[in-house]
Amino acid sequence: MNLDSRDEAFPEPPETAAGLPEALGLELSIGGPAPGHMIPDQVPTGQTPSGHTPPDHTPIDGRVPWSWADIGLLAVVAIGSTFLYGVVIVLVLAAMGIHPSHVQKSTTESGMVAVVAQILADLSVMVYLAVQARVRFRSLFWNLLGWRKLETGELPRGLVYGGFVLGGFFLAILVTLLDSAFPTKQALPIQALLEDHRTAILFMLTAVLVAPVVEETIFRGYIYPVCVRSFGTGWGILVTGTMFGLLHSVQLWGGWWQIGFLILVGIVLTAARAATGTVVASFLVHVSYNALPVIAYVIATHGFRQAPVLH
Numbered sequence: 001m002n003l004d005s006r007d008e009a010f011p012e013p014p015e016t017a018a019g020l021p022e023a024l025g026l027e028l029s030i031g032g033p034a035p036g037h038m039i040p041d042q043v044p045t046g047q048t049p050s051g052h053t054p055p056d057h058t059p060i061d062g063r064v065p066w067s068w069a070d071i072g073l074l075a076v077v078a079i080g081s082t083f084l085y086g087v088v089i090v091l092v093l094a095a096m097g098i099h100p101s102h103v104q105k106s107t108t109e110s111g112m113v114a115v116v117a118q119i120l121a122d123l124s125v126m127v128y129l130a131v132q133a134r135v136r137f138r139s140l141f142w143n144l145l146g147w148r149k150l151e152t153g154e155l156p157r158g159l160v161y162g163g164f165v166l167g168g169f170f171l172a173i174l175v176t177l178l179d180s181a182f183p184t185k186q187a188l189p190i191q192a193l194l195e196d197h198r199t200a201i202l203f204m205l206t207a208v209l210v211a212p213v214v215e216e217t218i219f220r221g222y223i224y225p226v227c228v229r230s231f232g233t234g235w236g237i238l239v240t241g242t243m244f245g246l247l248h249s250v251q252l253w254g255g256w257w258q259i260g261f262l263i264l265v266g267i268v269l270t271a272a273r274a275a276t277g278t279v280v281a282s283f284l285v286h287v288s289y290n291a292l293p294v295i296a297y298v299i300a301t302h303g304f305r306q307a308p309v310l311h
Helices: 019-024 068-095 100-103 107-136 157-181 196-208 211-231 232-250 256-276 279-300
Strands: none
Touching: 068 100, 068 107, 068 211, 068 279, 100 107, 107 157, 107 196, 107 211, 157 256, 157 279, 196 279, 211 256, 211 279, 232 279, 256 279
16 A cells, blocks of 8 residues: 555535635635545645645655644643643642652652643643644644544445454554563563552553543654654654654663563554554554553452552
């Protein structure tokens, strides 16, 4: 499948079909492509940092109106909001009589603070991207960030969706086997989050319900297109996947093989997005990849009623 030349569909609700093409500099004519569809060699203006129209050979996935500077600003928002929420939560706990030094020394308390702060930061990042899409780019958030309909051709939709879900399960099994073959010699930071009953439940729910949506939007929807424009499709997949794995290195610090395995996961997720032209595909793989370990953990702890066995 030629990733650089496929014809992408950008469906729009009827009430906004006229506004988005105009905002992106597209021209629609009688007998031309239907509203919401883009010709492969038709590039919207204002999609490069310099403001010039990209060359015709720019891959479809790379034709977005943001740049590396915007990605840097997004990183500042994500890191800054995480820190800010952490401080606010600690101050709230202090007002309730829990001293900050106790939070810092307690693995249970600090883990809960970290998880809650991350959830709030993730939601803030999504709001930031939604506002940027609407105010700056005058576009619909989900469509602009790559959440387009997953085309299945003549195959049944359930079969295709199920295939991506099974792919996530198999990927999780593969990584589990690799983890067993290359075990860590020390406890990983992420394991501390699973020692407390409440933190473990919240962390597991976040891993299935929040993380796949947020991470796919950021990496496969926002970062990947800029990587494609800068490095091409192949290298764009590798760079995006590597950035995805390194983002989680804090949770896996000391488990160098495990970080490498997560980079592999990031590459697979990005490849799914590249092959289909939609973040929906990588999301399906991601959510099932996260869900399988969660299911195994719930079974192993008899529904969180027993303490987990951590190695």
